[in-house]
Amino acid sequence: MERPKADLSYVVEALPLGPAFETGQLHDVSSGMRTFRPVIDTEKCVKCLRCFLVCPDGAIDKSGETLEIDYDYCKGCGVCRRACKPGAISMVKEAEV
Amino acid sequence: MALNAKTITNQELFYGHKACPGCGAALAIRLALKVLGERAIVVIPPNCMSTVGYIYPHMPVFVNSVIPPFAGTAAVMSGILAGAEAQGLKNYHVVGFAGDGGTADIGLQALSGMIDRNDRAIFICYDNEAYMNTGVQKSSLTPYGMKTTNTPAGKRIHGSQTSKKRMFEIVAAHGIPYAATASVGYPEDFLAKVEKAMNTDGTSYIHVMAPCPTGWGTESDVTVDIGKEAVDCGLWYLAEYEGGEFRLNRDPKEFSSAEAYLKAQSRFSALDENDFARVLQERDEAWARMRRDWKK
Ligand SMILES: Cc1ncc(C[n+]2csc(CCOP(=O)(O)OP(=O)(O)O)c2C)c(N)n1
Numbered sequence: 001m002e003r004p005k006a007d008l009s010y011v012v013e014a015l016p017l018g019p020a021f022e023t024g025q026l027h028d029v030s031s032g033m034r035t036f037r038p039v040i041d042t043e044k045c046v047k048c049l050r051c052f053l054v055c056p057d058g059a060i061d062k063s064g065e066t067l068e069i070d071y072d073y074c075k076g077c078g079v080c081r082r083a084c085k086p087g088a089i090s091m092v093k094e095a096e097v
Numbered sequence: 098m099a100l101n102a103k104t105i106t107n108q109e110l111f112y113g114h115k116a117c118p119g120c121g122a123a124l125a126i127r128l129a130l131k132v133l134g135e136r137a138i139v140v141i142p143p144n145c146m147s148t149v150g151y152i153y154p155h156m157p158v159f160v161n162s163v164i165p166p167f168a169g170t171a172a173v174m175s176g177i178l179a180g181a182e183a184q185g186l187k188n189y190h191v192v193g194f195a196g197d198g199g200t201a202d203i204g205l206q207a208l209s210g211m212i213d214r215n216d217r218a219i220f221i222c223y224d225n226e227a228y229m230n231t232g233v234q235k236s237s238l239t240p241y242g243m244k245t246t247n248t249p250a251g252k253r254i255h256g257s258q259t260s261k262k263r264m265f266e267i268v269a270a271h272g273i274p275y276a277a278t279a280s281v282g283y284p285e286d287f288l289a290k291v292e293k294a295m296n297t298d299g300t301s302y303i304h305v306m307a308p309c310p311t312g313w314g315t316e317s318d319v320t321v322d323i324g325k326e327a328v329d330c331g332l333w334y335l336a337e338y339e340g341g342e343f344r345l346n347r348d349p350k351e352f353s354s355a356e357a358y359l360k361a362q363s364r365f366s367a368l369d370e371n372d373f374a375r376v377l378q379e380r381d382e383a384w385a386r387m388r389r390d391w392k393k
């Protein structure tokens with residue numbers, strides 16, 4: 001998967017003070033916002049990439065053989081499920097995964 | 098090559114942001130940055146997107162960027178251009194992402210100045226139809242009948258009493274080289290317009306409808322559908338202004354139900370039959386004018 005990873009090891013005290021900071025670094029994940037997890041049935045997926053196109057978080061990676069969801073940053077909004085014409089995406093309650 | 102899901106890059110430049118699930122504005126920025134690429138220099142004034150995009154030390158905007166004062170988006174964009182030129186930078190795109198408030202209200206004067214100077218930069222207004230980041234207050238792009246915290250719905254008055262400012266036409270009236278309207282409900286159309294703006298030698302402006310589940314009172318999964326519905330029912334429109342001429346990109350023979358569009362969102366829940374009639378009348382008048390005066 002070609003998606004940035006969070007570095008959760010930073011120490012607050014070690015951070016520089018100031019109005020500017022190096023861009024493009026992640027120190028937190030978004031998975032805590034998720035109640036339902038989209039799961040792609042790769043048998044049904046026709047790789048039209050509609051879900052990849054409309055994901056507000058860019059959490060669907062198209063670089064591999066099959067589409068992959070970055071569950072660190074998927075918030076479970078469900079936009080991908082509605083966009084999927086063949087019905088290859090189902091929303092599964094996190095507690096039941 | 099047409100920009101679409103297959104051709105756009107897999108690389109994400111707005112990643113790990115903390116927008117609400119299903120945020121249309123976040124989708125607009127994400128898609129625009131896919132077109133503009135790593136050499137984009139981003140300016141985002143105070144709004145939802147800067148709030149969710151720079152949470153020190155968590156920095157989800159993967160290109161150089163700055164938060165200007167609320168009123169100063171376009172002025173700071175012009176300043177960046179001047180600095181980049183002084184440094185001899187090549188192949189970069191200065192882009193601003195301002196909300197409806199940051200564009201049509203407080204950012205309007207600076208934007209007008211930038212268009213007047215014809216600075217080569219792209220101003221993108223993501224329109225979620227209210228000041229969302231401060232908890233849903235009315236802007237001059239809030240539609241008639243929308244419930245906000247300063248236009249609450251009561252017995253007699255059912256929400257905002259004013260209609261959307263014709264921002265796209267105000268921008269066009271400057272004689273800007275390129276301006277367009279778009280919606281996240283038509284993502285390929287938006288991508289194509291960002292590409293056109295990027296290749297414009299001068300100022301360009303894109304006004305993209307960006308549904309907001311939190312402020313509009315919709316489920317998080319319908320964002321793209323409701324953005325498409327807004328266009329299909331005629332309450333939003335896809336158009337361009339180029340070479341001094343307006344063009345309607347989409348001229349539907351028949352509109353889908355505007356009433357159904359409004360009823361699907363809790364922000365319009367207080368509207369009655371008279372309100373629906375007013376909305377429809379305004380829509381039909383606007384379309385009669387656009388169809389009469391604009392190319393198709
Ligand atoms: C000069 C100034 N006035 C007010 C604010 C407070 N403020 C921050 S974000 C915001 C709302 C912005 O609304 P909009 O531009 O529509 O973007 P949205 O939040 O909807 O994404 C306001 C009023 C501010 N930061 N600076």
Ligand code: SF4
Pocket residue numbers: 115116117118119120121122123145146149225229230308309310311312
């Ligand atoms: S309030 Fe609306 S615009 Fe702001 S982050 Fe949430 S969904 Fe996006």
Ligand SMILES: [Mg+2]
Pocket residue numbers: 196197198223224225226227228229
């Ligand atoms: Mg807004």
